[in-house]
Amino acid sequence: MRVFTIINSETISNIYFITDDNQTEGVLIDPGSFAINVYNEIKNIGAMVTKIIITHNDFDKIKGIPVIKKIYDVEIFTHNSSEYDFKTTKVKHGDTIKIGNDTGVILETPIKSYDSISLKIANNLFVGDVLQTGGLSSIDKTGIPSKLELGVIKKHFINLPDNTIIYPENGPATTIEIEKKFNPFFKRVSNEL
Amino acid sequence: MTFEVCNEPGCEKTAVFSSNYCFKHSDNKEEISQSARTFIKENSIIKNLNFSGIELNNIDFSSKKILFSRFSHSSLQNCNFDKTDIISVFMDFSLLTNCSFKNSNIKLSVFGGSDFRKSIFEDTVLVFCNLLGANISDILFNNSDLSHSRFINSITTSILFYNCNLKKSVFNSIDFDKKSLKTSNCEDAIIVTYKKNNLKESEIIK
DSSP: OEEEEEEETTTTEEEEEEEOTTOSEEEEESOTTOOHHHHHHHHHHTOEEEEEEOSSOOHHHHTTHHHHHHHSOOEEEESOGGGOSSOOEEOOTTOEEEETTEEEEEEEOOSSSTTOEEEEETTEEEEETSOBTTBSSOTTSOSOOBHHHHHHIIIIITTSOTTOEEEESSSOOEEHHHHHHHOHHHHHHHHHO | OOOOBOSSTTOOSBOOTTOSSOTTTOSOHHHHHHHHHHHHHHOSEEESOBOTTOBOTTOBOTTOEEESOBOTTOBOTTOBOTTOEEESOBOTTOBOTTOBOTTOEEESOBOTTOBOTTOBEESOEEESOBOTTOBOOSEEEESOBOTTOBOTTOBOSSEEEESOBOTTOEEETTTOOGGGGTTSOGGGSEEEOOOSSOOOGGGSBO
């Protein structure tokens, strides 16, 4: 499995393209406006987009879907299928999505958005707007977390192996080990266990 | 990126270069180190490889392309990364002291918990990078682009950002001496106010 990070030039957020080892087909996570730089990067990678996962319903994340559907034959996965004006496949906690030889597992992680989902594939965790490197859903928060936020960290993330890579919607990637040591919210949950 | 898991029962780490085990559980550590050093010296593109835990001191990486690779918990002291492309690379918790990153192009890479003391950053592009908890004290960043990189809880004493692009760079106000930002566009940086110690129960929104 390969993970490519493409910067959404409009919102300066991350779009992830996960492909099989041979880079023949791939899954796009939160494609955004699907600007020309994103299309060109996918073309350079060489894999066909076959699936799209939308981690939460945000106009910035789905704006490019009509364009993508004209180019690729894609199946779109969302947590709440009724909210979109295009056909989607509804996924819930524990559902699996095949990506090459790997299988991704959906986690329901409602923090910033009630319909937020995360995707775990091997030691990779795609968290959408749930977490950011060194913080929670917003990096410029004053440092006051909600019980819900800490609860999601405790339930789904804190017990993952240290070398698990976290891919957030905004900001650079990180690992569980880094967050446990330097993210004050993770440290707090970690100390409670 | 996904690498094969170490063959040692119960080990969650990934297998390193030329081995089916992580570096800790590999029997032939010296042989692995030597073959890794030879591979790096002979190849200009290092892609999709895992060198985690391996000692790779005093290597000349200059003008190479390092892509989608892992050097977590490695020792990379006295290495030369001048004019090197480092894209989507993990060098977390690594020793990177006395290294040179002049004119290097570093993007989407992770250096959390690493030690950069006495390293040189000059005309360096270091964007969308994670430097959480990194020791970057006694460093002068000259004419570097550090935009969208995160320095939360980094040790940042005796550091000067001279003529750097700090757009959306994130610093922790507690650890950071704001005076050192003044020769760059510090008004574009994000200074967060996370507390260093754990938050108290009363500070959590119920």
